[in-house]
Amino acid sequence: MKTILVILALLGASPLFAQEQGDGPVLHPGDAVQVTVWRKPEFSGEFNVGANGALDHPLYQEVVVAEVPLSVARERLRTYLKTWENDPRFVVKPLFRVAVGGQVQKPSLYALPPEMTIAQAVATAGGVTPQGRLNRVRVLRAGGDLVLDLTRSDGPGARETVHSGDQIIVEQRGGEVFRQYIAPAGTIATAAVALISLILR
Numbered sequence: 048m049k050t051i052l053v054i055l056a057l058l059g060a061s062p063l064f065a066q067e068q069g070d071g072p073v074l075h076p077g078d079a080v081q082v083t084v085w086r087k088p089e090f091s092g093e094f095n096v097g098a099n100g101a102l103d104h105p106l107y108q109e110v111v112v113a114e115v116p117l118s119v120a121r122e123r124l125r126t127y128l129k130t131w132e133n134d135p136r137f138v139v140k141p142l143f144r145v146a147v148g149g150q151v152q153k154p155s156l157y158a159l160p161p162e163m164t165i166a167q168a169v170a171t172a173g174g175v176t177p178q179g180r181l182n183r184v185r186v187l188r189a190g191g192d193l194v195l196d197l198t199r200s201d202g203p204g205a206r207e208t209v210h211s212g213d214q215i216i217v218e219q220r221g222g223e224v225f226r227q228y229i230a231p232a233g234t235i236a237t238a239a240v241a242l243i244s245l246i247l248r
Contacts, residue, residue, distance in 0.1 A: 071117040072161040075211045076100060077144045079158050080112060080120075084128065085136035093142070117141055117161075145209045147172040149216035150179030165207050166197045168215055179217045187214040194218075 074080065076098050084090040090106060097103040100113030110127050112120035121139050128135035142158035145168055152173025159168055165186060175181055182196045188210055195204030209215075 072141060072143070073116060073211065074113050074120060074141055075144075076113055078113075078211050079142040079144075081140040081142060082107075082124065083138045083140075087128075087131075087135075087137075090128065090131075090137075143209055143211040143213070145211075145213045145215065147215045147217075149185075150176045150219050151217050152176060159209050161208060161210075163209050164205065165195060165209060165213075165215060166205060168209050168213075169197065169217060175217050178219050180220055181217070183218040185214075185216040185218060187216070188212070 074096055076096050078096045079093055080096065080102060081093045082091055082102075092104070094102040094104045094107060096113050097108075100111040101108050102110055102112060107124075107127070110123050112123060115123075117139070120141075124137065124139060125135060128137060141161055143161055144156060145159045146156050147168055148154040151169060152175075154172060157168065157171060159171065163171075165184065169175065169181075169184065182198045184195045184197050184204070186193055186195060186207070189212070195207065196202055197204050199205060
């Protein structure tokens, strides 16, 4: 099964360990941006990226920040703020929409900074449950699917950071899966069908 997942990830539209763009992370609709403008509280705050790619706020509704590198989004904000003052001083912090689920204490949709690692995202969700497996954490991203081992501090999984739209799923221990899905099936034939259905989810 693990081999199949690795092959699927390599054939996906976007390699898991590749950067989204050569010059920085990319925002997508549904993400958020935290903007802090020096001495301009009316321009500061956390704003969602709307379906049209612009910030969902009356003052920024013409500033499109989605589908471009963060460096470009920052320059677009600078250009807009220059209409209000000559030398605006501001800080832009992107927040990616990331779902963390499976065997974690607090499964939910989180807004996370792009420098956060997959392991830190799992910790943000309260860490794993007693049934969770840190050595089998699935990341679904842009059509790719890969299983990471977060127990290895020197492995690629320890360095991988979150991307916009990631779905992080902590898998369940095999014994628990057997008891919940296969043992109640009753017969060998029914158990085999249950196992195949679980694998193909």
